[in-house]
Amino acid sequence: MTIRLTIAAAAVAGAAALAGCEGDDGARGPEGPAGQDGQDGAPGAPGDDASRSSISLSKIGSFRNPEAGFDEAAAEIVAFDAATAQLYIVNAQAETVDIVDLSSPSAPTLSATLDVAGDVATARSISADALGAANSVAINGGVVAVAIEADPKQDPGYVAFYQATDGTFLSAVQVGALPDMVTFSPDGAFAITANEGEPSGDYTNDPEGSVSIIAMSGGAGALTDASVTAVTFEAFNDGGDRAGELDARVRTPRPFGASVAQDLEPEYIAVSDDSTTAWASLQENSGFVEIDLATAAITAIWGTGTKDHAIPGNELDASDDDDAIRITNWPVKGLLMPDSMASYGVNGKTFLVTANEGDGREYIFDTDEAGCDAAMGLQDFDDGECLVYLDEIRARDIVDPDEVGATIDSDLAALFPGAATDSDGDTIPDLFEDGALGRINIIATEGLADASCLNSGGQPTAACVYEDLITYGARSFSIFDTSTRSMVYDSGSDFEVITANRLGENGFNASNDENDVDSRSDAKGPEPEALALGRLEGRTYAFVGLERVGGIMVYDISNPESPDFVQYINTRDFSEDPAVDDAYNPASGDLGPEGIVFVPAADSPSGNPLLLVGYEISGTTAIFDIDVIAP
Numbered sequence: 001m002t003i004r005l006t007i008a009a010a011a012v013a014g015a016a017a018l019a020g021c022e023g024d025d026g027a028r029g030p031e032g033p034a035g036q037d038g039q040d041g042a043p044g045a046p047g048d049d050a051s052r053s054s055i056s057l058s059k060i061g062s063f064r065n066p067e068a069g070f071d072e073a074a075a076e077i078v079a080f081d082a083a084t085a086q087l088y089i090v091n092a093q094a095e096t097v098d099i100v101d102l103s104s105p106s107a108p109t110l111s112a113t114l115d116v117a118g119d120v121a122t123a124r125s126i127s128a129d130a131l132g133a134a135n136s137v138a139i140n141g142g143v144v145a146v147a148i149e150a151d152p153k154q155d156p157g158y159v160a161f162y163q164a165t166d167g168t169f170l171s172a173v174q175v176g177a178l179p180d181m182v183t184f185s186p187d188g189a190f191a192i193t194a195n196e197g198e199p200s201g202d203y204t205n206d207p208e209g210s211v212s213i214i215a216m217s218g219g220a221g222a223l224t225d226a227s228v229t230a231v232t233f234e235a236f237n238d239g240g241d242r243a244g245e246l247d248a249r250v251r252t253p254r255p256f257g258a259s260v261a262q263d264l265e266p267e268y269i270a271v272s273d274d275s276t277t278a279w280a281s282l283q284e285n286s287g288f289v290e291i292d293l294a295t296a297a298i299t300a301i302w303g304t305g306t307k308d309h310a311i312p313g314n315e316l317d318a319s320d321d322d323d324a325i326r327i328t329n330w331p332v333k334g335l336l337m338p339d340s341m342a343s344y345g346v347n348g349k350t351f352l353v354t355a356n357e358g359d360g361r362e363y364i365f366d367t368d369e370a371g372c373d374a375a376m377g378l379q380d381f382d383d384g385e386c387l388v389y390l391d392e393i394r395a396r397d398i399v400d401p402d403e404v405g406a407t408i409d410s411d412l413a414a415l416f417p418g419a420a421t422d423s424d425g426d427t428i429p430d431l432f433e434d435g436a437l438g439r440i441n442i443i444a445t446e447g448l449a450d451a452s453c454l455n456s457g458g459q460p461t462a463a464c465v466y467e468d469l470i471t472y473g474a475r476s477f478s479i480f481d482t483s484t485r486s487m488v489y490d491s492g493s494d495f496e497v498i499t500a501n502r503l504g505e506n507g508f509n510a511s512n513d514e515n516d517v518d519s520r521s522d523a524k525g526p527e528p529e530a531l532a533l534g535r536l537e538g539r540t541y542a543f544v545g546l547e548r549v550g551g552i553m554v555y556d557i558s559n560p561e562s563p564d565f566v567q568y569i570n571t572r573d574f575s576e577d578p579a580v581d582d583a584y585n586p587a588s589g590d591l592g593p594e595g596i597v598f599v600p601a602a603d604s605p606s607g608n609p610l611l612l613v614g615y616e617i618s619g620t621t622a623i624f625d626i627d628v629i630a631p
Contacts, residue, residue, distance in 0.1 A: 053628050055541060055626050055628055056629055057611060057625070058627065059569075065110065068091070070617070072093040073092035074092070076614050078613070080612060081144070082602075087612060087621065090146070091134070095116060099112040119172065120160050130155070131149070135147045135179060135180050136179070140184035142165060143216075145182045146162070147175070147179035150177070154199065158173065159172065159173055161223060173224065175228060176210035177197045180194050183271065190213050190278075192214070193269070194280050195266060201365030212231070213229045213278075214229075215227050233264050247300075251285045251335065251446065255361070255377075256376060263285065264282055265282060267281045267339055270343040272350050273344070277291065281339065284337065286337045304338065306470060307335075314490075315492075316525060317500075317509060317518070323435075325504070332469045335443060336478060337356060337357060337358040338355060339355050340596075342532060351479050354480065356476050358472030358527070359472065361390070363388050364385055367381075372386030376456065378458075392443070393444040398466060400432075404462060408465070409449065416432065417430070439522040443471065447470045453465070472523070473527065475525040475526060476495060489560060489561055494565060496508075498565070499549055503549065509548070513591065514577075532611070534626075540556070541555065542563070548592075550570050550590065552613065553565075553567075554567040572591060584618055589618070598610075606625070609628075610625060611626060
């Protein structure tokens with residue numbers, strides 16, 4: 001603006017000078033031909049509608065299976081069938097799905113239970129003992145799909161299909177190892193699973209991750225294993241046809257010499273509005289797999305990149321040992337590691353919205369000391385458990401000569417200006433003290449000049465040199481443009497700033513099963529995990545569940561590059577202990593949001609839009625009414 005004013009002033013001064021010249025004006029010449037129209041200017045940024053409405057959530061009902069325990073995943077993923085007004089809740093602890101009558105949202109009641117393990121065992125002629133937990137449920141066009149893992153979970157899992165009207169079992173098909181999430185394409189043509197393929201605790205069995213695409217064209221009752229197409233990653237292995245296509249930003253530490261296909265672990269699925277493209281989040285790898293559904297072909301595997309917490313706007317609280325809420329910039333980065341995600345369209349482009357939880361790898365199994373000594377990896381034995389692999393380390397331990405004594409390179413060291421001698425006589429850079437960055441959990445395998453310095457159990461040695469310190473997750477939600485495969489928005493420090501302002505010393509960065517304030521600051525903070533999108537009054541909203549401290553963050557994301565914070569609602573009571581005598585204390589409220597579903601007004605039994613949230617720690621499912629607030 002200043003430049004424009006300066007130019008305008010000069011023009012006025014020039015005109016005045018010309019006007020002051022002596023002499024008569026000459027006769028006006030003939031008018032010349034009209035010039036060509038100039039090119040159109042670039043489109044301007046969308047303006048805000050000064051009269052637009054907003055929304056507000058309020059809890060109106062709750063359901064809890066009377067048999068549910070505390071912290072036993074009795075209410076994880078939820079789905080809703082509009083035609084029957086029934087809510088389906090994954091009860092992982094019982095290997096079942098609860099069906100809840102939601103015709104009166106303020107008074108939900110249990111109407112039936114699907115014995116998923118029993119139904120699949122009968123249909124597939126296998127023992128029910130060969131099946132594990134139900135992990136996910138989805139509904140489309142009157143068909144219910146339930147993903148269930150095998151026991152052991154390294155074996156192929158299954159998807160069971162039911163009729164939504166009465167819960168009649170229809171079919172079961174085999175998919176990949178550990179189907180962690182199932183969804184339908186919007187047109188109902190496909191059911192899709194993210195098969196995580198996690199290894200066994202002793203790392204003697206590591207199946208490949210995969211995505212299964214189930215063609216629904218013949219109807220759910222006619223499905224067979226031939227209806228399933230496996231999308232696998234062998235072509236991206238060393239020496240594979242597509243090995244050179246793997247985005248360098250995709251994290252592949254490959255413990256114990258695992259292949260790329262073993263290392264990639266699909267977590268969650270989002271599908272484009274036109275049902276042509278699916279994306280699978282690779283949480284531990286911090287990336288996405290993009291799949292053409294018509295051909296079941298992988299079009300790209302791309303990474304999220306990191307978030308720089310030294311940049312203003314990206315602050316975080318890094319310590320659980322500073323007796324304070326201290327949200328500030330630190331010289332660390334965050335690997336986004338998205339869990340839940342969803343897609344939406346704006347002006348012909350598709351965007352992915354991600355909840356950036358973060359997740360470490362820890363391989364541990366039950367054995368005696370002799371069995372642990374014979375195992376590969378770390379061989380760290382404690383009280384009947386053997387730890388063979390861990391990619392987590394506290395920042396202080398990296399530089400502490402009594403722990404690892406690794407090096408941070410000169411550029412990184414310059415960000416840690418001072419040093420102090422601790423009570424043990426060790427000289428530690430001051431920012432590595434426990435009250436600063438010392439206790440924050442760092443991904444041991446990342447930020448290295450040369451990863452060959454790591455031991456076989458994923459931990460650094462004194463030979464390691466760290467160029468960056470990288471933490472788990474980003475304590476935020478992000479929006480990615482799928483056409484450019486780049487981030488266009490991140491919520492920065494919002495979640496910690498907002499929860500600090502609302503909860504303060506009563507609950508800031510507490511965990512989901514106890515009320516110790518600040519206890520999660522060193523480990524992923526509020527831990528955003530659950531996510532759903534909803535369309536209201538022509539605007540798109542994101543609902544993000546914070547797994548640890550609890551509550552739902554609401555944002556208007558109609559403009560993907562400039563979302564607006566709308567509301568934070570937390571139905572947890574921090575004055576009450578979450579558990580009493582190891583049993584859930586109902587007075588503590590809802591703990592650990594895991595799955596969210598948005599119900600538009602047209603599908604809602606009350607006529608108002610609803611938000612349905614499953615809480616895995618408390619075993620409760622909350623029903624929120626969404627009010628549209630007039631401008």
